Amino acid sequence: MKNEALQIGRYDIFVFNDGLFEAKVEYLHHLDGADACASAVERWGKTSVMLDVNCFAIRGPDGDMLVDTGAGTAWGPSFGHARPAMEACGFTPETITGVLLTHLHGDHAYGLLNDDGTAFFPNADILVPHADLAFFGNAALRETVPEARRGGFIVADKMQQAYGSRIHSLSAGPILEGIEAVPLPGHTPGQMGYRLHGEEHDMLILADALHIAALQLADPKLGLVFDLDPVQSAATRLATLEQAAQHRWIVGGGHLHGFGRIERAQTGFRMTGL
Ligand SMILES: [Zn+2]
Numbered sequence: 025m026k027n028e029a030l031q032i033g034r035y036d037i038f039v040f041n042d043g044l045f046e047a048k049v050e051y052l053h054h055l056d057g058a059d060a061c062a063s064a065v066e067r068w069g070k071t072s073v074m075l076d077v078n079c080f081a082i083r084g085p086d087g088d089m090l091v092d093t094g095a096g097t098a099w100g101p102s103f104g105h106a107r108p109a110m111e112a113c114g115f116t117p118e119t120i121t122g123v124l125l126t127h128l129h130g131d132h133a134y135g136l137l138n139d140d141g142t143a144f145f146p147n148a149d150i151l152v153p154h155a156d157l158a159f160f161g162n163a164a165l166r167e168t169v170p171e172a173r174r175g176g177f178i179v180a181d182k183m184q185q186a187y188g189s190r191i192h193s194l195s196a197g198p199i200l201e202g203i204e205a206v207p208l209p210g211h212t213p214g215q216m217g218y219r220l221h222g223e224e225h226d227m228l229i230l231a232d233a234l235h236i237a238a239l240q241l242a243d244p245k246l247g248l249v250f251d252l253d254p255v256q257s258a259a260t261r262l263a264t265l266e267q268a269a270q271h272r273w274i275v276g277g278g279h280l281h282g283f284g285r286i287e288r289a290q291t292g293f294r295m296t297g298l
Pocket residue numbers: 129131132232278279
């Protein structure tokens with residue numbers, strides 16, 4: 025399948041699917057409690073939700089960058105499909121000069137690494153949201169976090185060993201002409217989305233602010249156990265969906281299927297095509 029880029033401002037944006045993640049319904053939680061969660065699960069009627077795992081490539085006048093990397097080879101043979109797909113579009117490890125991470129979870133960052141733990145991208149600087157670097161870089165905090173939410177500490181450690189001084193702490197605001205980092209905290213403390221300014225409409229790569237479009241669009245209070253702060257996650261999700269609908273932004277995400285737009289629906293929101 026040919027991967028078509030979307031042009032936003034001075035950039036061409038590609039989305040690459042790295043594999044599918046099976047989110048079991050036991051991973052769900054609901055801000056209104058167990059009963060609300062159980063009825064959402066009942067309405068869904070299946071035992072799991074299959075989620076795309078995505079990363080993005082951005083080609084611009086200053087070169088090639090990625091937003092996230094997929095899981096690389098760390099999550100077994102059902103992942104790692106983004107690498108050959110990127111190569112087919114001319115994004116080789118050598119041509120990538122920057123990787124913007126949305127947050128420090130394995131499905132977004134393990135593609136930074138070779139099997140032996142060395143850097144997969146020999147020429148890239150790695151930009152990491154500052155609050156994720158501070159949090160997941162602090163090993164003492166590991167024990168304070170439930171087991172299902174600890175993956176980021178291991179990712180931070182491995183990334184540090186592979187990239188060292190090529191890791192840079194990223195704050196909210198402009199990064200390059202036409203690209204800005206937008207804080208989307210909750211899923212992790214520092215999660216950032218990336219907003220690209222277009223002539224007609226902007227694009228927001230909303231990271232994991234919206235995980236499970238099939239369920240959370242209609243019910244934004246529904247979350248996954250991987251959300252470090254469920255209350256903040258839901259607030260971020262709702263605010264992001266409202267803004268995306270209001271401004272007709274094109275959206276892409278770590279676990280959405282391709283690009284689309286957000287509209288208000290009778291209950292909550294829905295995602296439409298472009
Ligand atoms: Zn994710």
